[in-house]
Amino acid sequence: MVVKYRILSNTHIAKDIYEMCLSGNTEKITNSGQFINIQLDGFFLRRPISVCDITDDGLIIIYKILGDGTRYMSTLSAGDKLDAVTGLGNGFDIKKSGNKPLLIGGGVGVPPLYLLAKRLIAVGKTPSVILGFGCADEVFYKESFEALGCETVVTTVDGSMGVKGFVTDAVKGFDYDYIFTCGPPLMLKAVYDKTQTDGQFSFEERMACAIGACMGCTCRTKKGYKRLCKDGPVLSREEIIWE
Amino acid sequence: MGVDISVSLSGLTLDNPVIPASGCFGYGKEFSELYDINILGSFSIKGTTKHPRFGNPTPRIAETPSGMLNAVGLQNPGIDVVATNHLAYMGRYFNKKVIANISGFSIEEFVYCAQKLDSIEQIGIIEVNISCPNVHGGGIAFGTDANSAAEVTRAVKAVTKKPIYIKLSPNVTDITEIAVACENAGADGLSLINTLLGMRIDLKKRRPLLANKTGGLSGPAVFPVALRMVYQVYEAVKIPIMGMGGISSAADVIEMMMAGASAVQIGAATLKNPYICKEIIERLPLEAERLRITNLKDIIGVAHL
Numbered sequence: 096m097v098v099k100y101r102i103l104s105n106t107h108i109a110k111d112i113y114e115m116c117l118s119g120n121t122e123k124i125t126n127s128g129q130f131i132n133i134q135l136d137g138f139f140l141r142r143p144i145s146v147c148d149i150t151d152d153g154l155i156i157i158y159k160i161l162g163d164g165t166r167y168m169s170t171l172s173a174g175d176k177l178d179a180v181t182g183l184g185n186g187f188d189i190k191k192s193g194n195k196p197l198l199i200g201g202g203v204g205v206p207p208l209y210l211l212a213k214r215l216i217a218v219g220k221t222p223s224v225i226l227g228f229g230c231a232d233e234v235f236y237k238e239s240f241e242a243l244g245c246e247t248v249v250t251t252v253d254g255s256m257g258v259k260g261f262v263t264d265a266v267k268g269f270d271y272d273y274i275f276t277c278g279p280p281l282m283l284k285a286v287y288d289k290t291q292t293d294g295q296f297s298f299e300e301r302m303a304c305a306i307g308a309c310m311g312c313t314c315r316t317k318k319g320y321k322r323l324c325k326d327g328p329v330l331s332r333e334e335i336i337w338e
Numbered sequence: 339m340g341v342d343i344s345v346s347l348s349g350l351t352l353d354n355p356v357i358p359a360s361g362c363f364g365y366g367k368e369f370s371e372l373y374d375i376n377i378l379g380s381f382s383i384k385g386t387t388k389h390p391r392f393g394n395p396t397p398r399i400a401e402t403p404s405g406m407l408n409a410v411g412l413q414n415p416g417i418d419v420v421a422t423n424h425l426a427y428m429g430r431y432f433n434k435k436v437i438a439n440i441s442g443f444s445i446e447e448f449v450y451c452a453q454k455l456d457s458i459e460q461i462g463i464i465e466v467n468i469s470c471p472n473v474h475g476g477g478i479a480f481g482t483d484a485n486s487a488a489e490v491t492r493a494v495k496a497v498t499k500k501p502i503y504i505k506l507s508p509n510v511t512d513i514t515e516i517a518v519a520c521e522n523a524g525a526d527g528l529s530l531i532n533t534l535l536g537m538r539i540d541l542k543k544r545r546p547l548l549a550n551k552t553g554g555l556s557g558p559a560v561f562p563v564a565l566r567m568v569y570q571v572y573e574a575v576k577i578p579i580m581g582m583g584g585i586s587s588a589a590d591v592i593e594m595m596m597a598g599a600s601a602v603q604i605g606a607a608t609l610k611n612p613y614i615c616k617e618i619i620e621r622l623p624l625e626a627e628r629l630r631i632t633n634l635k636d637i638i639g640v641a642h643l
Contacts (some may be wrong), residue, residue, distance in 0.1 A: 097611070097613060134610070134611075138401065139401055139402070139403075139404060139406055139557050139558075139606075139610060140399070140401045140403055140406055140609075140610065141610065146438070161435070164401075165383070180612065196443065223515075283520075300396055300398045301398070301399045301400065302397065302399060303399045303406060303606075303609040304362070304608070304609040304612065306368045306369075306372075306612055307364065307368045308362065308363055308364040308368045308369065308608075308609070308612075309361065309362060309364075309399075309408070309410065309609055310361075310364075310384070310393065310398075310409060310410045310413045311398045311399040311408060312396060312398070312399070312412070313393065313396070313398075313410075313413055314396065315392065320392060320413070327366070338395070
């Protein structure tokens with residue numbers, strides 16, 4: 096469904112990273128890991144952005160300035176309206192999780208893991224968290240995960256905060272029986288290679304309709320072709336084919 | 339009061355001229371979950387080929403000024419699966435006649451698809467896509483040569499009782515030449531235009547943005563081009579035209595009909611706003627009334643002297 100959200104705040108929280116609080120209907124958003132598809136004045140295609148948190152009267156999204164569309168988004172301010180198709184994608188399935196889940200996020204792959212962490216905590220499976228960034232300037236939401244009670248480790252490529260290196264350099268320090276991960280493709284592949292437990296991987300792709308009609312974001316899986324917007328963006332380890 | 343917005347295509351009466359275009363509406367299922375799609379005039383199903391196709395690698399989509407590029411490459415499960423699954427169950431959420439879009443890499447493949455669809459009651463029109471710019475060695479190759487276009491038309495016409503509409507490519511020097519060739523070969527109507535061949539380059543990667551390198555341009559950017567081609571083809575042929583290319587409002591629908599379209603298809607706009615066809619259908623009588631149109635059929639080709 097299409098919802099006209101009202102922007103409550105649009106805050107710069109890290110290098111090129113903005114947190115936007117929206118007021119409006121969230122009834123179609125049932126799982127963490129789902130996304131909304133946002134219309135922006137002057138741009139033809141909508142921008143798919145994952146849901147970071149559900150609030151009392153709306154939701155929070157976090158986005159990075161990666162092009163003209165997200166740069167325009169960063170200029171919007173409180174009171175502005177935002178037209179979005181909501182409740183898109185399958186999201187994470189927490190029923191499949193083990194008792195000791197590990198969440199691994201990279202860059203703007205971090206936001207959907209926040210709502211996921213809250214949902215896991217609600218069913219008594221408090222996760223551990225690894226957040227990977229390029230440098231200290233880019234780090235966000237470390238304290239938010241810690242405030243939930245999650246053991247949280249930050250990695251930075253240049254070592255300016257936390258563990259120096261990549262998220263996979265921090266994995267061996269954890270006792271876990273299941274992983275949930277979201278981040279850039281190379282990170283997902285590295286996590287896939289360096290972990291052995293079952294897990295769920297959230298992918299991104301350029302999309303047009305984002306409702307499963309246009310076949311713009313199809314990938315091959317061991318369970319057939321899947322539309323990342325509708326059958327994903329979350330895929331299980333056992334179905335992923337790397338191309 | 340009361341504007342008649344019904345139209346007619348080769349003996350088929352449509353409640354209104356609004357038809358979601360092939361490739362932008364799947365088989366209708368996803369949209370039927372958003373609104374009752376029985377309000378549509380009809381819709382054109384995702385392009386279907388004889389054999390199943392994965393299509394092109396991703397990225398398949400790129401944004402452009404006032405539009406988009408796609409290079410999906412005819413991903414579909416093949417005509418047998420479409421006939422026995424998708425079309426067989428369509429009646430559960432769509433009870434009108436549907437337009438079946440077929441494509442192929444040889445005349446034999448077009449013929450196979452048309453034969454397979456001939457006995458399916460729900461199909462009102464077979465739309466023969468000889469203009470897909472995103473597949474290699476087929477598709478558009480048939481649509482850029484008048485003799486080949488005529489040959490496909492004749493072959494398909496010979497194996498089906500359904501009306502056949504040939505979907506034309508704008509990527510030609512003279513679209514009227516192809517249109518006339520199809521008419522002379524027995525086409526019942528024409529669909530135009532398919533997408534315009536385009537490309538974009540990823541500045542950071544210094545490579546084409548689409549994995550297929552090129553893609554088909556659609557959206558409001560192409561509307562004036564589509565309008566011009568419908569206008570030209572209307573003067574060259576007598577068979578009905580389904581006009582498409584960048585239509586995104588009720589006013590666009592009327593403009594395209596004034597150029598000569600008997601009905602219209604809406605593609606890229608449905609990807610941007612999944613409710614656009616519903617909104618246009620609701621708006622159409624009001625827009626017509628504003629322009630003192632009492633019967634939409636009266637304005638078909640009215641822009642011609």
